[in-house]
Amino acid sequence: MDYPNDQHPGAPVRAGIPEHGRIPKYYAVKARVAALLDELGEGGTLPTERELALRYEVARETVRQALRDLLLEGRLRRHGRGTVVAGPKLEQPLALASYTEGVRRQGLSPGRTLISLDRFPCQDALAEELGVERGRPVWHMERVLLADDERVGLESTYVPVDRVPRLDVEFSPDLSFYSYLHDRLGIAFGDADERIETVLATPREALLIGTPPALPMLLIHRTSRDTDGKRLERVRTLFRGDRFSFTARLGRQG
Amino acid sequence: MDYPNDQHPGAPVRAGIPEHGRIPKYYAVKARVAALLDELGEGGTLPTERELALRYEVARETVRQALRDLLLEGRLRRHGRGTVVAGPKLEQPLALASYTEGVRRQGLSPGRTLISLDRFPCQDALAEELGVERGRPVWHMERVLLADDERVGLESTYVPVDRVPRLDVEFSPDLSFYSYLHDRLGIAFGDADERIETVLATPREALLIGTPPALPMLLIHRTSRDTDGKRLERVRTLFRGDRFSFTARLGRQG
Numbered sequence: 001m002d003y004p005n006d007q008h009p010g011a012p013v014r015a016g017i018p019e020h021g022r023i024p025k026y027y028a029v030k031a032r033v034a035a036l037l038d039e040l041g042e043g044g045t046l047p048t049e050r051e052l053a054l055r056y057e058v059a060r061e062t063v064r065q066a067l068r069d070l071l072l073e074g075r076l077r078r079h080g081r082g083t084v085v086a087g088p089k090l091e092q093p094l095a096l097a098s099y100t101e102g103v104r105r106q107g108l109s110p111g112r113t114l115i116s117l118d119r120f121p122c123q124d125a126l127a128e129e130l131g132v133e134r135g136r137p138v139w140h141m142e143r144v145l146l147a148d149d150e151r152v153g154l155e156s157t158y159v160p161v162d163r164v165p166r167l168d169v170e171f172s173p174d175l176s177f178y179s180y181l182h183d184r185l186g187i188a189f190g191d192a193d194e195r196i197e198t199v200l201a202t203p204r205e206a207l208l209i210g211t212p213p214a215l216p217m218l219l220i221h222r223t224s225r226d227t228d229g230k231r232l233e234r235v236r237t238l239f240r241g242d243r244f245s246f247t248a249r250l251g252r253q254g
Numbered sequence: 255m256d257y258p259n260d261q262h263p264g265a266p267v268r269a270g271i272p273e274h275g276r277i278p279k280y281y282a283v284k285a286r287v288a289a290l291l292d293e294l295g296e297g298g299t300l301p302t303e304r305e306l307a308l309r310y311e312v313a314r315e316t317v318r319q320a321l322r323d324l325l326l327e328g329r330l331r332r333h334g335r336g337t338v339v340a341g342p343k344l345e346q347p348l349a350l351a352s353y354t355e356g357v358r359r360q361g362l363s364p365g366r367t368l369i370s371l372d373r374f375p376c377q378d379a380l381a382e383e384l385g386v387e388r389g390r391p392v393w394h395m396e397r398v399l400l401a402d403d404e405r406v407g408l409e410s411t412y413v414p415v416d417r418v419p420r421l422d423v424e425f426s427p428d429l430s431f432y433s434y435l436h437d438r439l440g441i442a443f444g445d446a447d448e449r450i451e452t453v454l455a456t457p458r459e460a461l462l463i464g465t466p467p468a469l470p471m472l473l474i475h476r477t478s479r480d481t482d483g484k485r486l487e488r489v490r491t492l493f494r495g496d497r498f499s500f501t502a503r504l505g506r507q508g
Contacts, residue, residue, distance in 0.1 A: 023457065024457055024467075027456070027457050069454060072454060073453060073454060089451060091449065094348070094450075094502050094504065095504055096504050096505070191503065191504055191505050192503075192504045193501065193502075193503055193504075194501065194502045194503075194504060195345065195499050195500070195501045195502075196348075196450060196472075196499060196500050196501075196502075197343060197472075197495070197498070197499035197500070198452040198470045198471070198472055198495035199327060200323060200326060200327060200470075202281070203277065203278055203281050213278075216452045216454075216470030216495065217452075218450075218451075218452055224504075241451070241452035241470070244451075245449050245450060245451035246449065246450050246451070247447065247448065247449045247450075248348050248447075248448045248449075248450075248502060249445065249446075249447055249448075250348065250349055250350050250445055250446045250447075250448060250478075251350070251445050
């Protein structure tokens with residue numbers, strides 16, 4: 001839940017309008033379309049750009065700019081040749097739980113598509129993060145993340161070959177890597193450091209995930225250790241910013 | 255630290271280039287400018303658009319698009335009439351620690367500018383989050399967040415008037431609200447729920463923070479409780495996505 005300014009009567013400003021009172025025209029259209037989305041409800045089909053331009057008496061380019069914003073924010077989604085009202089963002093816990101668990105908790109079916117799996121000699125920075133010697137072999141596994149068959153993210157996992165020597169022959173890349181580590185190798189996660197930021201997808205990433213290049217993404221960096229405190233993996237996961245949010249429960253001392 | 259594809263020799267693809275091999279021209283320029291930034295180092299001044307267009311033999315519009323990306327990503331910043339190489343993003347812990355502590359830890363000086371402080375009768379959704387009855391008075395305090403005098407965020411705090419009856423006369427809005435609660439009223443934080451997402455700033459928010467409207471922002475929603483488990487505040491903080499990242503330490507069970 002968000003609190004737009006129009007929810008508190010005493011406020012000097014309303015719904016994103018600057019104090020100087022000059023509202024960009026596309027933004028006024030955006031606010032009206034946003035109200036329309038609430039009426040239509042999730043899955044409802046939006047009128048065409050042409051119809052909206054006529055309805056609001058503005059140029060189609062103005063409507064297009066408003067819809068672009070709403071698409072980037074995840075309030076709308078393309079569906080075939082039309083545009084429909086999107087559901088709320090998925091909430092993924094910032095926790096040691098895997099992607100699999102997080103997506104299942106939302107009632108969706110998680111999936112993955114392997115893009116590449118290869119081994120290479122570990123470079124300096126990565127060697128430090130993985131706690132291995134420079135030049136030791138490391139797996140790099142890159143997978144597209146799916147939720148109900150929709151592409152929602154891209155994950156790069158770096159893990160020393162010594163820890164998972166048979167990754168290439170034993171592991172089904174459409175399944176959970178964490179379950180594999182646990183069930184097959186008896187390795188469990190102890191703790192992890194995460195860093196979250198917003199970035200633009202590269203053209204390659206945008207192509208793999210199927211997003212417009214301008215879409216803001218959430219990038220999560222993770223380095224994790226097993227229950228013995230030994231460094232285990234370095235992961236870089238890119239999530240669609242219009243489809244995901246992340247939650248954390250903070251205790252007395254973080 | 256990030257691992258571009260060119261760090262692992264076995265990879266089929268390099269540095270964000272799609273598999274089909276067609277690199278958008280602006281992206282090739284962006285990659286070359288990014289390499290130039292590494293050479294120049296933090297604070298170094300970038301050549302003008304005109305000079306870069308001549309150097310790379312492309313149109314100025316192509317250079318402009320590349321620089322826009324690098325600005326949005328926080329790798330460049332405007333400085334007076336020029337453009338300089340930006341430092342790394344600030345890392346703010348996702349913890350009960352206040353903004354003040356987080357910024358100080360980075361060696362910067364935190365500050366705040368009051369935009370508005372008013373009281374209004376609590377609406378439904380907010381009443382539930384604050385654990386107060388609908389219609390009870392609530393403070394809404396809106397402040398711009400500063401780091402070394404640079405505007406980096408915008409914070410809206412909602413807190414029941416009953417908890418902090420003298421907020422308007424007792425509290426200096428350029429100081430830490432958490433310190434005020436603790437030192438003056440003996441209220442300490444117990445735990446909090448946070449949700450983090452990426453959004454576009456509204457025109458009003460962009461104006462207050464002084465960012466271009468297209469800049470992706472990180473929005474953090476927080477509801478927190480005091481040490482007695484009583485709900486205390488609802489906060490909505492918008493941070494510049496080009497200037498901030500958030501870190502978390504994850505334990506065995508999140």
